[in-house]
Amino acid sequence: DTGVSQNPRHKITKRGQNVTFRCDPISEHNRLYWYRQTLGQGPEFLTYFQNEAQLEKSRLLSDRFSAERPKGSFSTLEIQRTEQGDSAMYLCASTGAETQYFGPGTRLLVL
Amino acid sequence: QQQVKQSPQSLIVQKGGISIINCAYENTAFDYFPWYQQFPGKGPALLIAIRPDVSEKKEGRFTISFNKSAKQFSLHIMDSQPGDSATYFCAAGGGSASKIIFGSGTRLSIRP
Numbered sequence: 001d002t003g004v005s006q007n008p009r010h011k012i013t014k015r016g017q018n019v020t021f022r023c024d025p026i027s028e029h030n031r032l033y034w035y036r037q038t039l040g041q042g043p044e045f046l047t048y049f050q051n052e053a054q055l056e057k058s059r060l061l062s063d064r065f066s067a068e069r070p071k072g073s074f075s076t077l078e079i080q081r082t083e084q085g086d087s088a089m090y091l092c093a094s095t096g097a098e099t100q101y102f103g104p105g106t107r108l109l110v111l
Numbered sequence: 112q113q114q115v116k117q118s119p120q121s122l123i124v125q126k127g128g129i130s131i132i133n134c135a136y137e138n139t140a141f142d143y144f145p146w147y148q149q150f151p152g153k154g155p156a157l158l159i160a161i162r163p164d165v166s167e168k169k170e171g172r173f174t175i176s177f178n179k180s181a182k183q184f185s186l187h188i189m190d191s192q193p194g195d196s197a198t199y200f201c202a203a204g205g206g207s208a209s210k211i212i213f214g215s216g217t218r219l220s221i222r223p
Contacts, residue, residue, distance in 0.1 A: 004154070033210065042117075042200045042213030043155065056210065091154055098143065100211060102154030 004103035006092050012109045013082055020078045021106045025094030032075050033100060034067055035091040036060065043091050043102075049075060082110045114138055115203050117214030125222050130188040132217045134201035137182065141203040145211065146175065146186050149198045158199070159186075191221045 005024045013019050025032050030051050035043035046065070048056045051072040061067075064082075069075040079086055087110045093100040116135045124130045136144075142163055147155035161168045161175045161184065168175045174187040188195055201214040 040216070042115075042202070042216050043211075045210040045212070048210055058210075093154075099145070099157050099160070102147075102156065104152070104154050 004092055004094050004101055006090075006103040006106050008106060009104060010107050010109075012111065014111050015082060015084060017082055018078065018080045019082060019108065020076055021090055021092075021108075023075045023077070023092030023094075023103060025074070025092070026096070026101055029094035029096045029101075030072070031095045032069055033093040033095075034075070034077050035093065035102075037089040037091055037105070038087075046077075079108075082108075084110045086110050114212045115201060115214040117201050117217060119217060120215070121218045121220070123220045123222060124191045126191065126193060128191050128221075130186075130191045130195065130219055130221070132186045132199055132201065132219070133183065134185065134214050135181075135183045136203045138203070138205070138212075139182070140205045141212075143204040143209075144175070144177065144184050145202050145204070146173075147200045147202060147213075149200065149216075155200060188219075191219075193221045193223050195219060196221050 007022045032049045034046040037043040047067050049069040064080045067077045089105040089107050091105045093102045114137050145160035146158045148158045149155045159170050159173050163179045172189045177184045198216045198218050200216050202211045204211045
């Protein structure tokens, strides 16, 4: 078990383009979380899955954002029509019990 | 609404000294209080966590002190080392399956 992995690690895109990030959680972890972290701030909750069911979404998750976890394993986070304000680190975490284990994040820069 | 307030924003401590970071929360439904350590370019890593039924938890050089009535908790790093230089986040959650609300972080620098 190598921990939570995220791809890509870095993404540069132009405003208006769509981007998709992938998260592979620790195997057998049934809960998966997405957070967003901007410079100098703590991570902010975006959404949460238990197995394949998306159970909670933050008000931060506008209609341009969509997340899936189709088979209850890996998850994807898609941002449509990116805006400069979307520039941030997108973090994924998984847990089987209490402790949330974070991946290294995907750093997004929207030009 | 900021539900977890953290201070100070930055902290410089001499090697061997004690580093102290403080947090306060508002929501009395929180029952899980972790501290995370984050190095540049990495995701946060759990350092130590406490539940409100105890007032203190110690793991090696790291201690959490918890004051339920004041809704405050703090992290103490004893014998601080240069390798402890990182950003520290306090956080709070309501139950093991819930989201975690993070503080704004403290950038700790340990001077050799």
